[in-house]
Amino acid sequence: MGSELIFRGHEAQHVADTYSPKPQKPWASVTRPIGYLLREQRLVFVLVGIAIATVGFTLLPSSRSPYVNGNVPISNEYVRYDFDSSTHLTHKPAYERRFGLTNWNSGGKVPLGLKRKGLRIVVTGGAGFVGSHLVDRLIERGDSVIVVDNFFTGRKENVMHHFGNPRFELIRHDVVEPLLLEVDQIYHLACPASPVHYKFNPVKTIKTNVVGTLNMLGLAKRIGARFLLTSTSEVYGDPLQHPQVETYWGNVNPIGE
């Protein structure tokens, strides 16, 4: 029986040991791609492509780098705030900057085919007097708004006309506690505004201003959002000018005399 286990190695096919590869043509690696390009007018198509790309890049001004100091990219690619000559705050959509449409599009209308992308914005203190009007404007222009408010002085009634709008959210939250949200811009308005309110619990007022602002700044840094901090006209002292323009320095005696 053992003799049936036959070693068949010797039956393996005979491999011709006479194989010799064709000698490589020395210039084949250079001439082959050139030949490929010249065939079927491929070179013409390549040159036309290069010409179109050159014209395109020459006519369109290059956009600004989204990186600041090599750090986190600023996600607000769509709106930039500038002070124009009359010191009014104006916003310029990125497509205007990119395509140089600022003068051409002075009416603020979006050119056909270029739809302005809405921003995601958090408004702290958005249920208050100033905040709720800001929210109205942001919603009106197409942005998505998250209001963060602890309702210390603010009221739900100020924003309830936006309930049911998918671009509006309301969060009851005290900015003294950290909060993580994904937005493009932060408008930080949460603060007791009038003396009767900010003197009610002065230490809490300091916490709101210091810790609350630090929390929101930390969030802005973490997610690369732009930040707006509101203050009070009281910083101008007893102003000699109403309303105070950006160039007005105020009427404040720094040593309180």
Ligand SMILES: O=C(O)[C@H]1O[C@H](OP(=O)(O)OP(=O)(O)OC[C@H]2O[C@@H](n3ccc(=O)[nH]c3=O)[C@H](O)[C@@H]2O)[C@H](O)[C@@H](O)[C@@H]1O
């Ligand atoms: O001109 C000013 O001095 C003030 O103007 C606005 O305040 P205003 O809208 O007039 O005041 P409120 O209507 O009381 O709005 C403040 C909002 O912040 C909210 N808030 C207050 C305190 C707090 O700890 N957290 C918080 O969310 C309140 O509930 C309220 O909704 C700004 O929101 C203030 O930041 C600014 O100091």
